[in-house]
Amino acid sequence: MTPVGYFPCTQDPPDGKNISNLINELVEQAELCEKVGFDGFYFTEHHQQSDGYLPSPVLLSGMIGMRTTRLKVGTCVLLSPLYHPIRLAEDIAVVDQATEGRMVAAMGIGYQPDDFDAFGVSIKERAARTEESVEILKTAWKGERFSYPSKFHKIENVRVTPSSYQKNGPPIWLAGWVPAGLKRAARMGDGWIADPIQSLEVIRDYADQYREEAKKQNRKPFVVLMRDCIIGKDWESVVAKSGPTMATHKWYFHYGAYVKDEHIKNIVTEEELTFETIAKERLIAGSPEQCLEQLKFWKEEVRPDYIMLRMRQPGGPIQTEALKDIKLFGEKVIGHL
Numbered sequence: 001m002t003p004v005g006y007f008p009c010t011q012d013p014p015d016g017k018n019i020s021n022l023i024n025e026l027v028e029q030a031e032l033c034e035k036v037g038f039d040g041f042y043f044t045e046h047h048q049q050s051d052g053y054l055p056s057p058v059l060l061s062g063m064i065g066m067r068t069t070r071l072k073v074g075t076c077v078l079l080s081p082l083y084h085p086i087r088l089a090e091d092i093a094v095v096d097q098a099t100e101g102r103m104v105a106a107m108g109i110g111y112q113p114d115d116f117d118a119f120g121v122s123i124k125e126r127a128a129r130t131e132e133s134v135e136i137l138k139t140a141w142k143g144e145r146f147s148y149p150s151k152f153h154k155i156e157n158v159r160v161t162p163s164s165y166q167k168n169g170p171p172i173w174l175a176g177w178v179p180a181g182l183k184r185a186a187r188m189g190d191g192w193i194a195d196p197i198q199s200l201e202v203i204r205d206y207a208d209q210y211r212e213e214a215k216k217q218n219r220k221p222f223v224v225l226m227r228d229c230i231i232g233k234d235w236e237s238v239v240a241k242s243g244p245t246m247a248t249h250k251w252y253f254h255y256g257a258y259v260k261d262e263h264i265k266n267i268v269t270e271e272e273l274t275f276e277t278i279a280k281e282r283l284i285a286g287s288p289e290q291c292l293e294q295l296k297f298w299k300e301e302v303r304p305d306y307i308m309l310r311m312r313q314p315g316g317p318i319q320t321e322a323l324k325d326i327k328l329f330g331e332k333v334i335g336h337l
Contacts, residue, residue, distance in 0.1 A: 002299060002337045003039035006030075006326070007076060007226070007310040010043060010060070016052020023054075023063075025319045030064045032323055033071060036330025040072030040104065042308065045079055047118040051314065058091045065099035074104030076193065076226075076308060077175050081110055081129035082119045085150075086158060088133065089140035093164045101165040106173035106193055106224075107133070109181070125152065127180065134172055134188045141169030173224055182206060186213035191222035196310065197252050199261045200281040200301060207302050225304035229284040229311045231291050231329050238285050242275045244315030249278050284309065288332035295337060307337070 008029055012022045030041045041064050043057035054060060057075040065073040073095070080088070096103035109126040110116065116123045132150055139146050143163030148155040164170060174189035176182045177198075185192035192210045194203050207223055214221040228245055232238040250270035258264060263280055267273060279285045284294050295307065311329070312322045 001335070002295075002304065003306055004037075004329075004334050004337065005040035005042055005072070005076070005306065005308045006033045006038050007042055007044075007308050009310070009312040009314055010054040011049070011051045011314040013051040013314045015050060019052050019054070022052075025322075026060070027064065027067050028319070029322065029326060030068055030071060032326050033330070034068045036327055037334040038071065038326070038330060039306075040074060041068075042074050042076035042104070042106065044075065044077055046112060046115055047082075048114040058088070058095060061103060062095040062098055065095060065102060070102075072102045072104055073099060074106060074170070076104075076106040076173070076224075077108035078105070079110040079115055080107040080133040081121055081126040082115065083133065084153060085133045085136040086140065086153070086155065086160060089137045089160045092137070092170060093141060093160065093162050096165045096170050097162050099165075101170075103164075103166070103170040104173065105137070105170045106175070106191075108175035108193075127184070128152075130174075131184065131188065134174070137172065138169060171222075173222070176210075177206065179209065182210045183213050186210050186219060186221070187217050191224050191306070193224040193308070194226055194302075194304075196226035196228065196308075197249065197257060197282070198259050199263055200298070201261050202259045204301055222306070223302065223304045224306045224308055225298060225302055226308040227284045227298075227310070228282075228313075229291065229309040229329070231284075231286070231288060231311070231325050231333075234287050235290065238287075239275060241317060241321070242279075242285075244313035244317065245283070246273070246275055246278070247315050248313045249273065288328060291329065292333050292336050295333070299337070 012018050043060045045055050045057045046053040047055050057078045061073040092105050109130045140160035141164040145159040171190040173191035173193050174185035175193040176185045177195040211221045230238050253270040284291050311325050
């Protein structure tokens, strides 16, 4: 069975005035995910957003870890250029110890200027800072003193305590959606996180590039397939509640995030996008049977080692419906993957 992780919505539009309620909802979602068979629960981060986008993925991972017993917890992704790597190594190690080895550290280089501006970090340094961070974390989690010739920090005769619960540290998955990022994930990461919004033909090409580079590096590939998912009792009910996902994907299209493919090659503006267009070979959408069929198709075409699903967008569904979706997917789909 292919393990499935849950990627929650950590935004509180429009003004971030109900964050405590949002956090309570996240805990409720995570506890249900554990109950119905999801493998993990993962957080990302952004900063300075008016909707209160939660900025602390490691802290949130620890919080969920203390409310669960089996569920993996982690980041997907933390923006590694924004952290001092020694403090990051300490914080992740503490969560790994507290959860007895359930922590996963997925990292990305970032792309939003506001995130970098908040910490006075140059966005031009993001790739170099990320590569340093991966190297430093893997060394730090051994629990021995070390020095590192960093371009950005002074790291001399340092020992990180505690050491990680997992031998050699939690797995580090790296996001990468351009050739340099794919090569970085293959060379340095313990896994690669696929772009969540591109179509099958694009992801299949990325996966092939990643696996080829991993082979060159004599490393075992590990593919994390990330998708948006809308599940309902039938197709009609899914279409009826597709608005929040459509809003998200129209935003992506407007800002040029989509790679042109067969499905959108003739679409010029986001107003031309239809749900049927973005659902085809891009979303996981439909009844439990349809979702299962689509995921099996992706498994045949891309051969993922892990599946990560986002089932709630900033615009919805509301918590009661989100919980119903988690339960339906867990009870009707996960066990058949």
